[in-house]
């Protein structure tokens with residue numbers, strides 16, 4: 001495994017064509033697990049997409065592990081990203097989908113193949129490796145996406161509401177798996193989520209995003225334990241804060 005990496009967004013300004021200005025300035029320590037929470041449309045996915053390289057800022061720079069990656073395309077960044085859905089290619093088997101994490105052309109050597117088999121076992125997919133994604137449950141599909149993260153072996157893992165479509169038992173199982181991956185690989189993890197339980201279960205620090213800005217940062221347990229600024233408590237809703 002590679003070592004975990006710091007993530008720095010320095011004076012980032014970004015807007016979609018015709019959209020409002022977003023401004024992000026943020027430092028994440030190596031190996032940290034950070035939740036990004038805030039209202040729908042506040043910019044959580046955009047923040048992750050900027051780190052991953054799917055969007056480019058108009059101003060400012062992004063450093064990962066001290067290296068300026070601002071102009072690098074996604075595949076040149078030491079980053080893996082898991083989305084809520086559509087992580088998989090529907091015409092490829094589970095094994096091939098995992099293999100893509102190792103080689104986009106699926107030209108795998110023995111060492112790659114071994115890594116794929118080990119990731120399939122690790123995520124409990126050994127007996128489903130030849131299936132197509134359509135023949136899997138939502139939770140199993142997310143496990144395939146995580147198996148691919150394992151074989152990619154990147155220093156940063158970005159999770160964009162990865163559990164949103166799963167029921168309570170599967171959420172718990174996936175969170176445990178992600179926490180295990182973190183323990184094994186010591187990746188830096190950033191997870192966008194609307195679920196306080198998921199943030200509380202996995203993360204140490206919480207970034208509150210509102211209207212394209214970072215409205216506050218604090219320990220997850222404080223933010224979820226009623227010690228958050230009012231704006232965040234409003235977002236959670238009165239019955240939870």
Ligand SMILES: Nc1ncnc2c1ncn2[C@@H]1O[C@H](COP(=O)(O)OP(=O)(O)OP(=O)(O)O)[C@@H](O)[C@H]1O
Pocket residue numbers: 016017019038039040041042043044045046047192
């Ligand atoms: N590709 C795009 N083109 C134009 N505007 C976009 C695009 N993607 C997002 N936006 C807009 O940018 C803003 C931030 O969107 P973003 O997806 O980052 O929010 P979010 O906090 O992740 O929301 P949610 O919780 O609903 O997923 C929203 O106003 C959204 O409509």
